[in-house]
Amino acid sequence: MLELKDVNTFYGSIQALKSVSMSVQKGEIITLIGANGAGKSTTLMTISGIVRPASGVVAFEGQDLGALEPDQIVATGICQVPEGRRIFPYLTVQENLDLGAYLRRDNAEIHKDLDYVFTLFPILSQRRHQAGGTLSGGEQQMLAISRALMARPRLLLLDEPSLGLAPLIVQQIFEILTQINRENGTTIFLVEQNAYMALRIAHRGYVMENGVIVLADAASALLENDEVKSAYLGV
Amino acid sequence: MNYFLNLVIGGLTRGSIYALLALGYTMVYGIIELINFAHGEIYMIGAFTALIVALALSFLGLDGISILVIASLIAMVYSAAYGFTMEKIAYKPVRNSLRLSALISAIGMSLFLQNYVRLAQTSNFVPFPTLIPEMQFLQTLPVRINSAQVVILTTTAIVMVALTFLIKFTRIGKSMRAASQDKTMAMLLGVNVNRVISVTFVIGSATAALGGVLISSFTGQINFYIGFMAGIKAFVAAVLGGIGSIPGAVLGSFVLGLTESLGAGYISSDYEDVFAFAILIIILILKPSGLLGRPENKKV
Ligand SMILES: Nc1ncnc2c1ncn2[C@@H]1O[C@H](COP(=O)(O)OP(=O)(O)OP(=O)(O)O)[C@@H](O)[C@H]1O
Ligand SMILES: [Mg+2]
Numbered sequence: 355m356l357e358l359k360d361v362n363t364f365y366g367s368i369q370a371l372k373s374v375s376m377s378v379q380k381g382e383i384i385t386l387i388g389a390n391g392a393g394k395s396t397t398l399m400t401i402s403g404i405v406r407p408a409s410g411v412v413a414f415e416g417q418d419l420g421a422l423e424p425d426q427i428v429a430t431g432i433c434q435v436p437e438g439r440r441i442f443p444y445l446t447v448q449e450n451l452d453l454g455a456y457l458r459r460d461n462a463e464i465h466k467d468l469d470y471v472f473t474l475f476p477i478l479s480q481r482r483h484q485a486g487g488t489l490s491g492g493e494q495q496m497l498a499i500s501r502a503l504m505a506r507p508r509l510l511l512l513d514e515p516s517l518g519l520a521p522l523i524v525q526q527i528f529e530i531l532t533q534i535n536r537e538n539g540t541t542i543f544l545v546e547q548n549a550y551m552a553l554r555i556a557h558r559g560y561v562m563e564n565g566v567i568v569l570a571d572a573a574s575a576l577l578e579n580d581e582v583k584s585a586y587l588g589v
Numbered sequence: 590m591n592y593f594l595n596l597v598i599g600g601l602t603r604g605s606i607y608a609l610l611a612l613g614y615t616m617v618y619g620i621i622e623l624i625n626f627a628h629g630e631i632y633m634i635g636a637f638t639a640l641i642v643a644l645a646l647s648f649l650g651l652d653g654i655s656i657l658v659i660a661s662l663i664a665m666v667y668s669a670a671y672g673f674t675m676e677k678i679a680y681k682p683v684r685n686s687l688r689l690s691a692l693i694s695a696i697g698m699s700l701f702l703q704n705y706v707r708l709a710q711t712s713n714f715v716p717f718p719t720l721i722p723e724m725q726f727l728q729t730l731p732v733r734i735n736s737a738q739v740v741i742l743t744t745t746a747i748v749m750v751a752l753t754f755l756i757k758f759t760r761i762g763k764s765m766r767a768a769s770q771d772k773t774m775a776m777l778l779g780v781n782v783n784r785v786i787s788v789t790f791v792i793g794s795a796t797a798a799l800g801g802v803l804i805s806s807f808t809g810q811i812n813f814y815i816g817f818m819a820g821i822k823a824f825v826a827a828v829l830g831g832i833g834s835i836p837g838a839v840l841g842s843f844v845l846g847l848t849e850s851l852g853a854g855y856i857s858s859d860y861e862d863v864f865a866f867a868i869l870i871i872i873l874i875l876k877p878s879g880l881l882g883r884p885e886n887k888k889v
Contacts, residue, residue, distance in 0.1 A: 402777055428779035440774040442767050444883075453767050456760070457779040505778065 355380040355541055356401070356432075356509055361410030363393075363400050370396040371407070372565040378509070383535050383542040385552040385573065387586055388562035394545040395437050397562070398511045401543075402434045403427045414509070429457055433507035437514050437545075439498040443487025447478055450486045450497055454504025464504070471500035474530055492523040499527070503534065509541045510534070516548045524548065528555050549586035553577045561586070594732045596854040597847065602738045602807070604846025605745035609800030610823035611830070611838040612752065613672075613793025619769040619833040620789050621684065626695040627675060628797060629820020630702035631668050633813060635798025636717070636805040637706060639664040643718055657720040657740075661802045665795040671702075672794025673787055681783070699820075707813040714812045717805040737807040744803060748796055749839060756835060761788060769833070825869050831882020840880055844868065 356378040363371040370393045378384050388394050399405045401412055403424040412419045414430055422430070433454075442450050451471065455464045472479040475496040481489060489497060495515055502510060512531070516524040532555050534540050546552035553559055553573045561569035561582060569576065576582050610632055617625045639660040646656045679698045683690040724736040756762040767775040768785045776782055804819070805811045822845065830841025845865055852864035878884050 404773055404776065423781070424776040425779045425781045428777065434777045436774065436777060440771055440777075442770045442774065444770055445763070445766060449763055449766075452763060453775070453778050453780070456764065501778070 355415055356543070357411070357413045358397075358401070359411045359413075361397075361400060361407045361412060363396055363405055363407045365396075365405075370565050371400065374410070374562075374565070374567055376560055376567065376570075378541060378543055380508075380541055381535075381539050382558060383532070383544060383556045385544045385546055385549075385556040385559045386562055387546055387549040387552060387559060387582075389547070389585075391564075392562040393565040394562060395513055396565075398434055398436070398513050398543070398545060401427075401432065401511060425457075428505060428507075431508035432511065433502040433505040433509075434511040435498045435502045435513065435515060437517065439491075439494045441486040441489065441494045441497055441501075443485060445486055446483050447481045447486060447489070447497055448483060450501050451478075451504050454501035455506075457505065463506070467504055467506060471503055474503075474533070475500055492519050492527075495519060495523070495527060499530070503540075507540065509543060511543045511545075513545045514547060515544075516546060516551060524551060528552075531555060549582065550577075553582075591732060592854070595734075596850045598732060598734050598738060599854075600847035600850030601843065602741050602846070603850060604826075604843035605741050606800045606804045606819070607823045607826045607846055608745060608839045608842035609748065609796045609803075610819060611827040611842045612835065613790075613797045614824050614827040615830070615832055615835060615838040616765075616789050616793050618827070619835075620765065620786055621680070621691075622688070623680060623691045623695065624824065625680075625793075626692070626820070627679075627698035627702055628793065629816030629818075629823070630699050630706075631672055631675075631794045631816070632797040632801035632819055633706065633811070633816030634671055634702065635664040635668040635794075635801035636811045636815065637710060637813075638667045638798070639802040639805065640715065640717055640811060643720060647718065653718075653720040653722050656718075657802070657806065660720070661799055664798045664802050668798035668801075669791040669795045672790040672797075676787060676790040681786075699817075703813050703817070710813065712813060714810045717809050717811050719809060720806045737803075741803045741807065744799065748799065752792070752796070752835070755792075761785070765789060822865060825865055829869055829872050829879055831879030833883070834879070834881045837879055837881035844872075844880070 358374055358376045361371050361374045362369065374397065386394050386397060396405060400407050403419060403422060414432060417430060419427055451468060458464055477493060478497060478500060481493065486497060499515065515527055528551055531542060535542050544552055544556060553576050556573040559571065559573045559576045560567050610628065613628050614625060617623055642660040642663045643656050646659060675698055679694045680691055683694055721737045721740050724739065727734055727736060756765060764775060764780045764785050768780060768782050772782050826842040826845045827838045829845060830837030845868065848864050848868045849861050853861045872880065
């Protein structure tokens with residue numbers, strides 16, 4: 355479904371991604387784990403077209419994304435929940451969700467999806483008319499995921515959804531991600547530093563170090579891998 | 590009492606014109622954090638366009654109000670085209686450079702447009718036709734208000750309501766607010782931010798042109814330089830109200846217009862501009878982000 359081939363991305367003279375190749379199959383949950391500064395966010399921003407690779411190909415369902423603007427990439431069915439959630443602080447919860455559905459015109463279906471995210475996260479429906487900036491960290495993460503779901507993406511990119519959240523909330527959010535994947539067949543590309551949680555829900559995983567993919571395997575295998583264990587699982 | 594009311598009406602009229610101009614400053618700043626120094630020139634170009642159209646139409650023997658409406662609409666479209674083009678050639682190329690580059694580009698644009706109109710038209714004041722007919726019933730009112738003031742006040746009120754509706758409830762309005770809060774996030778949701786910026790320039794330029802046409806038919810004369818002082822005053826109004834905030838720009842404009850009018854009426858008309866800057870300084874000392882502005886660090 356998504357294919358990265360020999361992608362090299364630079365920030366000025368700093369090379370953030372070095373010949374990165376990955377693939378994501380339809381219906382999977384894949385995770386990309388790595389330490390701070392490994393290049394995980396850069397990978398997602400390259401897919402979304404916010405940063406442009408110097409060379410290499412990013413293709414989604416056979417279509418080269420290199421020629422598309424970020425908004426056109428969203429139109430192909432890719433939506434990202436970026437690092438730090440990036441809720442619009444002065445828009446209400448409802449308006450934040452409306453923006454998720456920005457490119458859609460199918461009002462009846464948008465309504466269904468709104469009901470759906472409110473069943474996933476009932477707290478959001480209570481907070482509907484409150485400014486996004488006044489939500490707690492956990493609520494903001496729920497809103498960020500819901501906002502992306504309002505785009506009804508076929509590929510959902512998530513950048514460290516567990517960041518700064520209490521273990522119980524992280525648990526809840528990860529359960530919902532598996533639920534979304536199972537119920538709607540949404541393909542999920544999950545970037546995480548919380549390697550244990552991510553590998554438990556993912557089918558496959560990639561490990562990145564300094565912009566290079568160093569390991570790629572089934573998630574269960576990575577959980578047993580000695581290098582992964584010592585470097586990312588703290589055991 | 591009557592004297593006071595007359596000054597208030599005068600102040601509100603001024604405030605309306607400032608508001609039509611200040612909207613453009615504040616909307617553009619809200620989205621790309623640029624002080625568009627050439628914004629006053631768009632207002633001036635609006636006035637000149639309307640003048641040319643009005644002269645042409647008066648040969649056709651149309652009545653004043655029809656001429657005013659047609660000339661205003663054409664001026665708005667023409668100025669909007671100027672605003673759109675200006676953004677594309679002068680601001681978009683430097684959007685990711687230092688802020689100083691954009692500022693210099695804006696000042697350059699302002700000088701260019703002033704001198705372009707000066708050479709293409711004239712450097713003298715030219716008379717602007719009085720297009721708004723006298724309304725007899727106004728003379729029966731206890732306060733002194735003329736038909737031009739009535740037209741200015743009502744037009745501004747309509748524009749404000751329409752714009753509030755646009756920003757609050759429409760799709761483009763929501764995308765404008767989103768882009769002003771976090772452009773990258775807006776892009777990640779499919780908003781074409783370049784288009785949002787263009788729309789912002791188009792709306793701001795059209796309202797500025799409307800202000801230019803209305804004030805010119807009130808004062809009765811224009812030249813290539815009218816945009817300069819009006820632009821500065823409207824900018825002061827936008828800062829006063831909290832730059833980036835649309836209700837702030839409107840409030841700031843009326844505060845400024847009333848201050849000038851009352852100050853001139855009760856103290857001395859020689860110090861009109863001094864009052865404008867004095868109120869700016871006072872408010873910025875009391876509330877650095879302006880009347881309705883958001884604190885700096887809240888911007889994400
Ligand atoms: N806008 C930028 N300009 C310059 N360098 C950048 C920029 N963004 C990221 N980098 C650099 O690129 C490298 C990869 O950064 P990236 O944000 O992709 O890492 P990450 O894996 O997401 O890290 P974290 O887990 O801390 O979020 C880092 O060395 C970082 O300093
Ligand atoms: Mg990151």
